[in-house]
Amino acid sequence: MNKKIAVLFGGTSSERSISIKSGNAVRNSLLKSGINAHLIDTRDDFITKLKNYNFNQAYIALHGRGGEDGSIQGVLEYLNIPYTGSGIMASAIAIDKFRSKLIWKACNLPILPDIFVSKKNNNLFNEHTINRILHLQFPILIKPNNQGSSIGIQLVHSLSELNSAVDIAFNYDNNILIEKFIQGQEYTVSILGKQILPTIHISKKYSLYDYHAKYESSSTKYCCPSGLNDIQEKNLRKIAMKAWNALNCEGHGRIDVILDVKNQFWLLEVNTIPGMTERSLFPMAAKADGISFDELILLILNIKKPLLHDQ
Template sequence: MNEKNDAGKFGKVGVLFGGRSAEREVSLMSGAGVLKALQSKGIDAHGFDPAERSLAELAAEKFDRVFIALHGRFGEDGSLQGALEQLGIPYTGSGVMASAIAMDKIMSKRIWLSHGLPTPRFIELDAHATTDEELRNAGDTLGFPLMLKAPHEGSTIGISKINDHAGMRTGFDDCARYDEMILAEEFVTGRELTVPVLSCGRSAQALPIVEIRAPQGNYDYHNKYFSDETQYLCPAPLDEALAKGIQSIAVRAFNALGAKGWARIDFMLRATDNEPFLLEINSSPGMTGHSLVPMSAKAAGISYEDLCVQILSSASLELSTTPKI
């Protein structure tokens, strides 16, 4: 079958990008890349920004399937996935529940721990009621440095590295602007790694590991998306057995949350003993020029364009059948 006829099987495709989250700027870049890639393959793809157009307009477009290139709230957290289920439009990535859990760093960690998977120690703090004494206790328990994170944000938004008790309140208040609960997490000193996973269930497969080496070890918003100083090593220079072990943990973490289609799992590899620790899962990862999933796929021999088509091929509905009563 030639490529043009093969592209026709997808029908009319919507690429959802932009949105209303704090990660809108990144999503616009991801969506532009995905849209161009799909169109280059002859697919009838059209951009759609849910921040500028309504769900009624989405339904009126009569898309046969959509590629979700949204990041953060209202696109990666299960809310849009629920709307697409109601509209009967197959979509890429995880379903409603897995998307919601993956978006919540605290819930993800709880489930991983229940599956015996390694993740740094943590404490939950109320964004509106945590006292200075509770902040001090958290610092004493976890030790310094530690991380404070808004559990429902991504792209390093709402994250502060705290080096001592004096910085706790300021860092906490910064994170509290984004969320109702704050995650205080043990800081693992070591190498920062990420592992993309494609497909689902028993078919889930980890792609090559990427190691991130940011200037001064600070992989912040600027260094993640705009800096040319951040170094990416793919495949990461790791012992083969260690690399396979980390990839196995990534697949187990992916399946433990019920994720499907694609995702990216972030790790820290502790310097003292090469023990890997799960940080978070991104169920709708970035697809920009600096993004890590395309980089890993390229190392596996998959072009950006083919990766986009492969992800689009996995679009589905979780609630595609009506139970018999």
């Protein structure tokens, strides 16, 4: 019997436009492979469609809140529809930068010093917090805590820039992360099941690998293989897989890291639903390993474990 696949895309997050590109690419690939695939925009009445259309499986092509945070995974678990990617808890933790770093720190993994600030209990400008910020030393990064695609990230060079950067970050999330910024080379490690795909080196013109650098700038270059030596590559793979497993992630995803001038890797964040656009890094890493885009989509559909009550 030909499986009926729901490609969940769109949604209501600030990453909707990227999700639409990913969803269309995935659905077109599945149709090429002879799979009965349907686009379902989760901004609309998607639960009724999922219940009434008798889908055998869901490919989650959603990015950000409402898709990458465990909520859609919970809906699919309730409807007993197997889905791609990480489960509820892993998704919820992975999108939360601060709590991901707490787990990584407990596992003795390398994380950059940071300060967590909540809009609800905004203690940013008291003396203690200002001293902690000064201790990090400028420049620092201001990040929305639960946001992907580097949206809302600001690079701050002095206290005078802090107010506006915090206001921008709070536009995207009620919690922000103030993180030490280091100059270095950025890399991303793609994971497919238990397999680590070739590492990608991200070469950018400007200091910050932000939304513009990721999706709009023609000056950002990607090298795969990355150019790391064997010792560095082995060390990075070990760190990335340990970070992935610490959050109990599964299926497919990416770990972003930075290599400083002292040859030290630092974990940045994990992406449990990588983009599948023409500029996306996960398909690039797969291609370098001899896996075509169409093959990759089929592999992703088949590597997720079935739901517990299906076993």
